[in-house]
Amino acid sequence: MIKPFINNSRKLALAMALMSLAGSLVACGEQGEQTNSPQAGGGDGLKLGALLPTTGDLSAIGQNLPIAFKLAVDTVNACGGVNGKPVTTVIEDDQTDPAAGATAMTKLTESDRVAGVVGSFASSVSSAAIPIAVKNKVMMISPASTSPVFTEQAQKGDFQGFWARTAPPDTYQAKALAALANKKGFKNLSTVVINNDYGVGFERVFVEASEKDGAKILNKDQPVRYDPKAATLDTEAGQAFANKPNAVAAVLYADTGSVLVQAAYKQGLTNGVTLLLTDGVYTEDFVTKVGKDASGKSILAGALGTVPGADGQALAAFSQKWKEKTGKEMTAYVPHTYDATVLMMLAAEAAKANTGEAIKSKIREVAAGPGQEVSDACEAIALIRAGKAVNYQGASGNVDIDANGDVVGSYDVWTVLPDGTLKIIDKVTPKS
Missing domain, CATH: 3.40.50.2300 (Response regulator)
Structure with a gap:
């Protein structure tokens, strides 16, 4: 069962958990995470961003989500990374505020030059951030924005395929x-x-x-x-x-x-x-x-x-891993954040390129294609490297992303x- 988050000294808890996780997993190094590449997700390896609320109205739930994002990246880096290189990360606090989220998204896409962004949580923040992602051809996968408005906009072609979510819409x-x-x-x-x-x-x-x-x-x-x-x-x-x-x-x-x-x-x-x-x-x-x-x-x-x-076949294994690596109880949307991050990396590996357009081109194939069903991230990426198609079965469910970027849960x-x-x-x- 996913337990609710109990808020105690939010910023300190987040900082301590991230420090502990970085020390216990195979990571890329924080200095490397802030280096810029000449093109979004270009030749320097895959770079992913997170746009999630560690302060503001949704911070009580949001604190654990950057940790889940980092856990997914460190897991894949421990088994070889993506396209032969470690994945690097940049994490931004959107403050549960659309204006702050838009500013952070601009930084992620235009300064940090990430290929994909996991986020946001609040639908209002995602609404402010998506146009920036689309303009910069950066893939965006939200673990928690559930407004039906996104389905309607996707149907009209507003997102050009650069949007998906691992939580079902409202x-x-x-x-x-x-x-x-x-x-x-x-x-x-x-x-x-x-x-x-x-x-x-x-x-x-x-x-x-x-x-x-x-x-x-x-x-x-x-x-x-x-x-x-x-x-x-x-x-x-x-x-x-x-x-x-x-x-x-x-x-x-x-x-x-x-x-x-x-x-x-x-x-x-x-x-x-x-x-x-x-x-x-x-x-x-x-x-x-x-x-x-x-x-x-x-x-x-x-x-x-x-x-x-979160009742997918991978949930039990992920719950155990989460507890072992973080020492924390799993809270709402942690599995959805982990799955969103894994899907980004699998898509980049399948496309053999580290750009937002490459991720977009393969995201539905690795999430809902006819390939071998697999729930372990390292097993999935190894299969892709061997030239085999996969259908990732996430900790949050089957994550079968449809043409509008939606999943049903x-x-x-x-x-x-x-x-x-x-x-x-x-x-x-x-x-x-």
């Missing part, structure tokens, strides 16, 4: 959350979402799916979408919990979402109402921020949520226990 997760609400018998629902691509896209699909299941969306004509930069969220909380819903589907980020839930609780609006949550707050850091009642019970006790599951159902811990209790499949 087209599926929103349907899964609606299926969960239906399974629990909730027929009077309300919604409240963060006002960005992730929140609004999720809301639209959730409402459609819930109505197909016979539910009534009480605030459909006046949807509640909160500004993550707002000073208070009392009004939004009141609007979301009005009209006595059975449940409120809340699409939130941890820091700002905790403020909204606290506001609803303080107004006495949460009694008898089940919160339906998503992957963005699948972390005990969020539960801690929301707090406890006077009796010491978590305010979120009984809340239900969905999160993309299963979903775990989680709940908040009275003591504030999180527990996986079920699985749910989105309806077609």
